[in-house]
Amino acid sequence: MPSTKLDPIDRKILAELQEDGRMTNVELARRVGISAPPCLRRVRTLEEAGYIRGYHADVDPRLLGFEVQVFAMVGLSSQAEADLVAFEELCRSWPLVRECHMLNGEIDFILKCVAPDLSTFQSFLTGQLTAAPNVASVRTSLVIRGAKDAPGVPFDVMEERLSRSA
Numbered sequence: 001m002p003s004t005k006l007d008p009i010d011r012k013i014l015a016e017l018q019e020d021g022r023m024t025n026v027e028l029a030r031r032v033g034i035s036a037p038p039c040l041r042r043v044r045t046l047e048e049a050g051y052i053r054g055y056h057a058d059v060d061p062r063l064l065g066f067e068v069q070v071f072a073m074v075g076l077s078s079q080a081e082a083d084l085v086a087f088e089e090l091c092r093s094w095p096l097v098r099e100c101h102m103l104n105g106e107i108d109f110i111l112k113c114v115a116p117d118l119s120t121f122q123s124f125l126t127g128q129l130t131a132a133p134n135v136a137s138v139r140t141s142l143v144i145r146g147a148k149d150a151p152g153v154p155f156d157v158m159e160e161r162l163s164r165s166a
C-alpha cells in the first residue's frame with residue numbers, strides 16, 4: 001500500500017492524467033491550479049509511491065485486426081496458494097490473455113482474451129487454456145459489443161465521499 005497521503009491536488013493530478021496521460025506538465029499544472037515545478041514534483045512522487053503504475057496508449061483492438069474478444073471463466077481443481085500462483089504465472093505468459101482476475105465464488109478466475117479470429121481463440125482454448133495443469137473447467141462468453149470501457153477509478157465518487165465525511 002502506498003505510504004504517501006493524497007491531498008485534493010494529488011487526486012486532481014491523478015484524475016487528469018487518467019483522462020489524458022499525454023498532456024504536458026504545464027497543461028496539467030494549469031488544470032489543477034498550481035505552477036509547473038511543484039506539479040512535476042508531485043507527479044514524480046505519485047509515480048514513486050506507486051499510484052501511477054505507467055502510461056499507455058488506448059489502442060483499438062478491432063482496428064488492429066483483433067476482431068474477437070472473449071471472457072473465459074476458469075475453475076481450477078485445486079485452490080492451494082501454490083496452484084493459484086502457478087495459474088497466474090501461466091496467464092501472464094499467454095499473449096491472448098489481456099487481463100486475469102482471481103474471484104471468489106464458483107469461478108476461480110476470469111480472463112479477458114483477444115484474438116484476431118475465432119479459429120485463433122479456439123486453438124488457444126483447446127491447446128493451452130483447457131490443457132493447462134489444474135484447470136478443471138472453462139466457460140467462455142464471446143463479446144458482442146462493449147458499452148463501457150473506462151480506465152482507472154471514478155475520482156468524483158471518492159471526492160463526494162470525502163466531502164461528506166469532512
